[in-house]
Amino acid sequence: MGFTTIGAAPVHAKHKASCHCGAVELRLDLPDGVVDPRRCNCSYCRRRGTIVASVPLSGLHVVKGAEHLKLYTFNTQTAKHYFCSICGIHTHHQRRSNPALYGYNLACLDGIDPFDLPDVPTSDGVHHPADRHAE
Numbered sequence: 001m002g003f004t005t006i007g008a009a010p011v012h013a014k015h016k017a018s019c020h021c022g023a024v025e026l027r028l029d030l031p032d033g034v035v036d037p038r039r040c041n042c043s044y045c046r047r048r049g050t051i052v053a054s055v056p057l058s059g060l061h062v063v064k065g066a067e068h069l070k071l072y073t074f075n076t077q078t079a080k081h082y083f084c085s086i087c088g089i090h091t092h093h094q095r096r097s098n099p100a101l102y103g104y105n106l107a108c109l110d111g112i113d114p115f116d117l118p119d120v121p122t123s124d125g126v127h128h129p130a131d132r133h134a135e
């Protein structure tokens with residue numbers, strides 16, 4: 001089960017999310033609320049600093065601005081990080097540890113303040129499980 005409220009704000013079963021400038025708008029299916037919010041310490045996420053939560057690929061819909069989304073990949077090219085090419089805000093990414101999931105930027109959720117979340121765990125992306133096979 002996830003967070004169905006964050007601070008005083010309700011998490012809707014279908015929740016709108018947007019980048020900073022509003023060019024990109026997403027609709028997220030969050031029937032269980034915000035599931036598994038976390039930070040990550042990998043070389044990319046530590047710079048970005050966002051809290052992300054997960055949703056199945058079928059639970060994320062780009063409502064508007066698909067043409068403004070840019071894709072960034074690095075290292076194994078598995079994770080696909082999308083950001084708004086106008087304002088630069090990361091909206092979502094296809095996860096490397098489970099490509100059946102998108103991670104989305106919690107701070108993009110309409111009306112939600114990520115600073116209202118209690119302690120957020122950090123994923124050890126520096127020592128990613130997928131990297132252990134390379135040794």
Ligand SMILES: [Zn+2]
Nearest residue numbers: 019021084087
């Ligand atoms: Zn934008």
